[in-house]
Amino acid sequence: MTVQYKFPEGFWWGSATSATQIEGAANEGGKGKNIWDYWYEIESNRFFENIGPEVTSDFYHRYKEDIKLMKEIGHNTFRMSISWARLIPGGRGEVNQDAVTFYNNVIDELLANDIEPFVNLFHFDMPMELQHEGGWENRKVVDAFVEYAKAAFELFGDRVSKWFTFNEPIVPVEGGYLYNFHYPNVVDAKRAVQVAYHTVIASAKAVEAFREFNIANGKIGIILNLTPSYPRSNNPADMKASRIADLFFNRSFLDPAVLGEYPLELIELLREHGQLPETQPGDKELIKLNTVDILGVNYYQPRRVKAKETLPNPYSPFMPEWFFDHYEMPGRKMNVYRGWEIYEKGIYDIMINLKENYGNIESFISENGMGVQDEQRFIQDDEIQDDYRIEFIREHLKWLHRAIEEGCNANGYHLWTFMDNWSWSNAYKNRYGFISVNIETQERTLKKSAHWFEEVSKNNGF
């Protein structure tokens, strides 16, 4: 086979998951409750088909079988997260030995199969006891996070060298404090800004703590969902709208994490509207000194914006959308099964931006993927014929390949996700996996894309 798109040697082929979305066993093994367990208890009707986080894809009991499948489909790396409330049920304090055994087993099993674990510390799952104290709004929770991070480095750092502080830290800000799709469902920009700020501080402090551990070849990073912002036109008002959307949704985390400082324009904008967060002396230096070594890039879709057509009502609550309108570009390509735009070149634009403006930091695609509703309709000969997913991955990989050829420092591609999993309030609505999961029987079946990916990984290209 001729390989037209060859990737650099040692390229990371794998997939990404998160603890709450795959483990299940939410009330087993001494795990404490997190916001998802709690929200489901009090408002199960907010979850698609009323399905909650108790069982999900049962990785807690089936990790051996699942890791065998990872190996079979050519993974050399696998991104997982630790459930904070499993490791430290109360959020701070005692470590749960059952959780230590479980994560030790998973890590050892991965290594025994030549799959390198990439471990993320926070994927939307705040322990409930800490949420009762205000969650990320409360600066004390930052200290609890650092203690948790240190416990994880200490326990697993002898075998795990790639660590990540947060996955998509902007999502709990948007979901929990702006747009009402995560607990605590607050809509208040000032509180949202405080939450965002505290997660930036928490990440920097965890980076600082990481440096005190002597982890062999250790790298600490953050995983950000970057949504390149494209203006409707080149006219200055559209361009400005796009720049502001970029400030809010990308640079608010990217700049402090990688460059060690917030963009001035963002600070000025928040100041002008009375939205600056509370800070503490020394914060600036902390952020400056503790930038990440590696960046995980989650990319699904671009953000298209245009200038506001009407001035915002000054009496309506402050929102990023005061400064731009969303724009549906005519003729855009869509993933009709999820309702998201597909724009493969976005992955290249992100990488070029990292190269030109962020010191060409080492990066990789830590999530990219195609959600599909009612995917069972594509079954033929007992297998989901997900040619649309193969095309989706292939076209994104071509742009990633081009970015690498042009000198971008991107070292891997992780699909979201390994197997169909529980996606927060969308539960099992959108299926993303290489492997389909029957949630009644927990039976796993490889999709066509899994076989294709095995070949790609084996050939280090396609």
Ligand code: BG6
């Ligand atoms: C990513 C998140 O942004 O989107 C995942 O990191 C999530 O946790 C995924 O599952 C898909 O989301 P959805 O809403 O399409 O099911």
